[in-house]
Amino acid sequence: MKIKNLLLFLILLTVTQIYSQDRKRPFILVKSSERNQILEKINTQEWANEIYIDLKLKANLQVKQFYKNPKSYIKQLPFNWDENKNNTFPPFFKTTHMRNGVQENLDNATDEEWRPAELLITHLQVALDCGTMYYLTQDEKYAHVASTILYSFLKSVQKSEVSDWHGRGGWLFPYDGFREVRVIGYRLPLIYDFIHPYLKKEGKAFDIIKNKKVNFPFEEAQKVFKTYGNITVNYGQTGSNHCALEAPSLVFNALAMDDENEREKWLSYFLTESTDNQDALNIMVKNYKNEGDIWPETSQYLNHTTSILARLMLVVNKYNPSLKLGEKYPNVLHALPRLDYFIYPNNEIVRWGDGHRSAHAPYEAYDNAYALAKADGLTAIQNKFAPLINKAINNGKYKRQGTEALFWYDDSFDNESTTVDLSRTDRVYHAGIVLQRNLSSTDNPKDGLMCFVGGAHMVHGHAGGMDMELYGEGQVLGVDNGRKRYGVDLHENYSRIFAAHNTVIVNGSSQGEGGWVNLGMNSVQLIAMEPQVGKEGVSPYHSFSQTSFEDDRGDKAEANQERTLALIRTSPTTGYYVDVFRSKSKLPNEYHDYLYHNIGDKLVFENSDMDFKKTPERYMENANDTWKRNKLYRNPGWHFFKDVKTSKIYDKDVKATFYTKRLPQDDVFMQLHIPSFQNREYTKVKAPTTFEAPKPYDNLPTPTLVIRNKGEAWKNPFVLVYEPYNEKEKPSIQSVTKILQNGVYKGLKIVSKTPETKMIQYILTQSKGQVFKSEALNITFSGTFAVITLDEEEKLSSIYIGEGEKLQFKEILVTTNTENSFYKDFKN
Known part of the structure; x- marks a missing residue:
């Protein structure tokens, strides 16, 4: 017994000495x-x-x-x-x-x-x-x-x-x-x-x-x-994100306390004890409820915030390994690579709110995550990050720097590599974003197609309604304005409000209200999409989303909106987007304005009889409204538009093209086909410069289209077909014709001539739960979205149902599976 007690004493003494040594600064x-x-x-x-x-x-x-x-x-x-x-x-x-005699924070300090x-x-x-x-x-x-x-x-x-x-x-x-x-x-x-x-x-x-x-x-x-x-x-x-950004000072100053009781007390404010001014870690990690969840802000903040938390978890874990913070909060670590999934084919980032167009992966945070996972014995997380780190080092994208690398990182990993598998569709849930991509079999980023619809309220979010971006020919062409300097007139009264976004403004009065800096708005809600996130998709050529938005801030819009955005690939080098935006207000004398911004030199209408005239006062009604920084804005922001020219009321089909001819690559174009509807006016303007656009467009006005619909735009919504192409290709779309049922819009007939073939496509777009029936076309469709493709001899090539229960075309009857989607190639 004495020997056992002596051994126990020696073990305890050794542990105490090791612990004491670790507490030696x-x-x-x-x-x-x-x-x-x-x-x-x-x-x-x-x-x-x-x-x-x-x-x-x-x-x-x-x-x-x-x-x-x-x-x-x-x-x-x-x-x-x-x-x-x-x-x-x-x-x-x-x-x-100080600005204008008022003390401010240091965002714009000289x-x-x-x-x-x-x-x-x-x-x-x-x-x-x-x-x-x-x-x-x-x-x-x-x-x-x-x-x-x-x-x-x-x-x-x-x-x-x-x-x-x-x-x-x-x-x-x-x-x-x-x-x-x-x-x-x-x-x-x-x-x-x-x-x-x-x-x-x-x-x-x-x-x-x-x-x-x-x-x-x-x-x-x-x-x-x-x-x-x-x-x-x-x-x-x-x-x-303020809580995370301030946390390094809190943690390091806590650990600098020489009295251990004081040290633990101050450290508890990081770990578990929130105050009215600082969230503790156990509160911040609630943003990572599921594996893959991200910090609910914009792109440059979400990765930065998560990187800080991963770093501090490693620091505190090293101080007290018994906390096992990696094991306790693994979803913080899983969030780190997520931004790499929200990229266009040219590696630029989907932009929402104050987010930037470009960013690098936080490779040092990957190393921190690996070190923390190793300390806590989390093999799966080690296996996730080791190849990511190794590949970045081998590709020259990452070089370990700084003393923390010296202190914390291993010398190397096994010589393994990995690629990020980009899903056909994805979602940024807190931003209301539903994105679609279709990468080309040519593996050329110029041939890739990608788009998204989104919008939601968050810290650093914008009040931009149900927004959209479109990619083509190696560039984000249909753009969000982005942001530059905080606090200035342009940022406050344009970049962060409706007019800077590809959205619909209702009654000239859409705005944010409440919430963070009075930019609160509702989130875009998903109605239907195909493929579902992470799924392969039933068709290699088609995808779509249908979303809704309630524009109810202030008291002059009061509108319900619905947007169907489809991506249709017609060959390895061609394809187009279909955008159907429905909007209706509860108020009398309603009108709705559809906005689309495209980087470029000019917007040219092919219709010669639209009778465009200068209308400089068209968007100036709110130009001198009261502006109080971060509180009151000059909504909706379109007083920044210059060189405003408006057509007469025009009820014919419209064809227009954005010319982008100063890029280092080939000349690029975005062609628009807009089916005719009553009570439409078309305006072309020069909007402010798009931030982080490719040179020289980062210093030039942004050509922008505004379509005004007098009256509701629901039964006969805004319908546009967008086709990107370059000077060597020519556009593939030959004609676009609307399909009506009892005077109500139901879809499009699009004729295309690709480098490979000629095709006729019937694009059926309805609100959920509706039925379309046409004896002339011999089509009956119960559902939200479908595409019927015919060859140049008008023989059936394929049927795609993105969401629906049943489609009949001539003698062919299709009923869908439990996921209400279907695709069949009738040629093979």
């Missing part, structure tokens, strides 16, 4: 006990050695400058010497931004306004680099430089008061604490953590006021760490 990013294996990595792995050499060169340059004249070097910090009192450290200059912050960030990064070099080399010259910069910062920052501006104030950024913790607050605890061993053995910092080396003020450092933790916990807002 540094331990935020890396443990003191890991130093030897990291040095071995530097000596044996080329990528690790490159990171180390780069860090050493940067740090040595700054150390050399510091030791030439420490006082002069530290005086580069943005001290306000006019407030130097009693021969003590002066406060820092504040970083602020270079001059940003200068104090830039100086602080630069010197704190020097301190962090030197702290890291001290950890790796144990050379105290690095620690002395880092301690002097940190000491000087601590002394001066405490001369200021923390602002409470709008509940989002800061210390040095009094009108943007949200930004301060992201660029200043998180660096301090890391510097402290790395140089702590030097400070504990009474390593000195240089005091430029006393002009001598002094002991480090530990208690003051702890107060500063708590202040930055407090700015995160008790300032800011919940329910958005």
Whole structure:
């Protein structure tokens, strides 16, 4: 028994010593006990050695400058010497931004306004680099430089008061604490953590006021760490990416607390204890309910936010492995590659809200996910990310950089590769997006087709109604405006509201209301689609979606809308889109405007009798409405349209083409076929530049079509057929004719001549639950969407039912399966 008790005691003692050793600083990013294996990595792995050499060169340059004249070097910090009192450290200059006499956050700060912050960030990064070099080399010259910069910062920052501006104030950024913790607050605890061993053995910092080396003020450092933790916990807002963006400062400052009870208390605000101003991790992860769920914002925010959470989960897990955060919240990790599935054939991203057109995969986050999965023994996640990382490295898309890579990543993986299998259809659920793609057998991105319908309210979302984008000839041609600078007139009163989108404006009054910055609107709802997400699809040539939207914000639109968007491929190099947009208002004297923006040089109508005339005042009614940033807007935003020309009321078929002739590639065209309806007016305008369009269209107006329907547009909706083509191909569509039943629109007859054959297609588009019957065409269809294709001899080639129960064409009767879809090629 005594031997057993002795063994148990020795085991407990060993565990306690290991735990104690792990709690010996540094331990935020890396443990003191890991130093030897990291040095071995530097000596044996080329990528690790490159990171180390780069860090050493940067740090040595700054150390050399510091030791030439420490006082002069530290005086580069943005001290306000006019407030130097009693021969003590002066406060820092504040970083602020004022516009029209009003203090604002720093989104649009000028270079001059940003200068104090830039100086602080630069010197704190020097301190962090030197702290890291001290950890790796144990050379105290690095620690002395880092301690002097940190000491000087601590002394001066405490001369200021923390602002409470709008509940989002800061210390040095009094009108943007949200930004301060992201660029200043998180660096301090890391510097402290790395140089702590030097400070504990009474390593000195240089005091430029006393002009001598002094002991480090530990208690003051702890107060500063708590202040930055407090700015995160008790300032800011919940329910958005702000909580994740501020979390690194919260976690690092929590881990900088020397009292373990204090450390655990502040760390709990990240893990489980939400406040009125900060969501904890257990709340944020609710956005990842299912595997594949993504952060519910726009593209540049969703991956950034998830990457931050994955990184912090790794940091906290390393501090306390018993938490097993990877095992507890695996869907955060599964979300990281999702953005790669929302890309066009040219690798640009489907754009919604404030999202950008291009972005790179967060490969460093993949590495973090792999490291966390390895620590928690999650084999499936390791197997998911290892080939993704390996392929990115082998393809030159990813190079490991920065000290966190040095600390956390393995040397290499098995030489395996992978490709992202892009589904024929996909959905961005929180954005209301339903996308369709049809990649060509030529494997040429120019021959790929892709489109989407979407729209929803979210943080950084736009109030743009039921929006659409169209791709063709290697470019996103039917475009959303995107965004550039926040807070400016163009962004507030155009980019983020209806007129900047391919949508329908009702009674000139469609708008957002309520919710985030008063841009609230309903989500686009799915009625039907084929193929379903992840399914192969019944036909290789056809797909469709039908969606609905309620335009009920404000009190002057009050409309119900429905949109059917179909993608039809007619050959490996040709195809077209059919857009059927229904809209009706509950209000009298209704009118509806269909908008379509296409990058290009001009919009040309082939109809010579439309009698276009200048109508400069057509969209100016709300141009001078009250605008209050993030509160009130000049809806619907079309007062930004220039060179406005409008036709007479025109009730004939219309054919028009967008010319795009300044791309480096071949000239590109988007041709529109618009069947005739009563009470239609056509307007062509020059809309503002489309952001992130291909050069030179990123600096040119965007040709835009507006079609006004006086009265309801439901029984006879907006119907457009879009065909992209290039100068070497010529358009394949020969004619488009509408199909009516008792004066109500039911579909189209489209005749095409492709490089391979001539075909006739009947495109049947109805609201759900309706029946179309035509004795003249010998067609009966019960369902939402179908395509009947005939060859040039008018013999049946194929029947496609995207959603429906039954279709009869002449003697052929088709009933669908349980999924209400069907396809058959009658030629084979």
